[in-house]
Amino acid sequence: xIRLIKIYSLESxxxxxxxxxxxxxxxxxxxxxxxWLYYQSPKSWFDEPIxxxxxxxxxxxxxxxxxxxxxxxxVLLISFLWEILELCIPYExxxxxxxxxxxxxxxxxxxxxxxRKIMKRR
Numbered sequence: 001x002i003r004l005i006k007i008y009s010l011e012s013x014x015x016x017x018x019x020x021x022x023x024x025x026x027x028x029x030x031x032x033x034x035x036w037l038y039y040q041s042p043k044s045w046f047d048e049p050i051x052x053x054x055x056x057x058x059x060x061x062x063x064x065x066x067x068x069x070x071x072x073x074x075v076l077l078i079s080f081l082w083e084i085l086e087l088c089i090p091y092e093x094x095x096x097x098x099x100x101x102x103x104x105x106x107x108x109x110x111x112x113x114x115x116r117k118i119m120k121r122r
Contacts, residue, residue: 015074039088042098049099054107061108062115072112079108 061079064070083101086094096104 040095043095044097046099047097049103057104058107058111061111065112065115075108075112079105
């Protein structure tokens with residue numbers, strides 16, 4: 001029972017920290033006023049739904065699966081927060097199509113779930 005509480009507490013702490021960092025990051029006026037952080041519309045709707053970054057997404061979320069207290073729910077939350085952040089940062093690599101953003105989230109989930117399934121079989 002104590003172990004279950006510790007795991008739940010770690011996950012809650014992790015998710016809470018991610019949410020708080022996101023809130024602080026997006027509500028801090030100086031970032032918006034400086035011109036560094038602003039909404040950048042994706043290049044297109046369907047251009048390059050899968051690219052070389054998609055492989056990185058799959059593998060890095062597969063690595064997350066080795067951390068016992070990370071759950072599918074936290075992976076989904078982190079994935080969405082990252083894709084939202086990509087809409088606001090001024091780097092060219094972040095300007096992907098909407099289809100690519102959807103596939104990135106799907107590949108994140110597949111990487112996490114697939115690696116977790118493989119680990120359970122051993």
